[in-house]
Amino acid sequence: MIPKDIYLDNGASTKVDEKVLKEMLPYFTKHYGNASSAHSFGYEAHQALDKARKVIAKSINADFEEIVFTSGGTESNNAIIKGIAFANKDKGNHIITSKVEHKCIVKACEWLETQGFKITYLDVDEEGFVNPEDLEKAITDKTILFSVIHANNEVGTIQDLEALGKVCKKHKVYFHSDACQSYTKVEIDVNKQNLDLLTINSHKINGPKGVGAMYVKQGTKITPLLHGGEHEFKKRAGTENIPGIIGFASALKHGPTKKEIEKMSELRDKLIEGIIKIEATKLNGPKGEKRLCNNVNISFAGIEGEAIGGYLDQKFICSSTGSACSEALLEPSHVLMAIGLSHEAANGSLRLTLSKYTTEEDINKTLETIPKVVKKLRKISPFGKVMDYVFRKNN
């Protein structure tokens, strides 16, 4: 019998819920009109688009006109960072973000630096939190935007958006959050949290890939990334991906229930407690409520995360060594370095991310397998005794 795969890489992407797929299918072959067309097929598509937009808007307490559909998290983040920068150049050229952002924010900011913008990358504490006081100190009269990841994709740290939003509001700085990991798992209320801009996507919430949205508060000055037709309130040209958008809204409808979130948190804690029983291991990121319900990230002294991941794959357990995007690179994760890990501990880290489909049996099997893999790898490790190991950088 072929063993069943245990998929613990839901931070990278998720399975499309069967119910979501079913709702999408008619929009490929039956209701395939262009939402901008003036005939029955067009109206049908437009109606479906409006309905999906309403659902997404309501989920974050935004208005209908404030939701702009995009091709996903990367596009929304780029459109926001670059669009705010170029539209508000007359006010200033300074943007603040943090040292624990997703690669697409980091790269967009680095590109803006080549275009005359100044970027401040705020430090975070040992659990990955940005201090609102540090934000306030970094703001100058040239600051136009503060962008922060809501729940960290590598270590699961959930930022206090309300506290950070208060600082932005006080200083009249646009406030953006990348909520791709937290959406449907952590409450988002754009009014309560004073958000001007938000990034969300579909394939992290059991919806299809290649679709997402940005929330742009009414009155926000933003230059579009894509020019063309007058789609999406003139903020994002291009024929809307109707099946994808239907799937996105459907995924939200079938998103994890409160009970499923609680179950994920329990399984997460069981996994963490089980793994850290292994000698010379360390949990990265916070514990409990301030940690994303489906994220586990642990460093193992003396061995490479890549090696553990490779052995787990052979045992049909899918994991990751951090952010999926940096996997091909050998340099340690910038997020793990920012929370103060030593180079070795950052390279010795493993990320396991759960979904609403993860079962207790999956976790039990994983907990049986990991200690064996670690023991085996440590035996052949060139790094010597794990007892001398330093998890943290010496400052």
Ligand SMILES: *Cc1c(COP(=O)(O)O)cnc(C)c1O
């Ligand atoms: C996945 C992810 C992105 C990128 O989204 P895509 O839809 O894959 O382009 C951006 N930010 C975070 C936090 C993510 O987890």
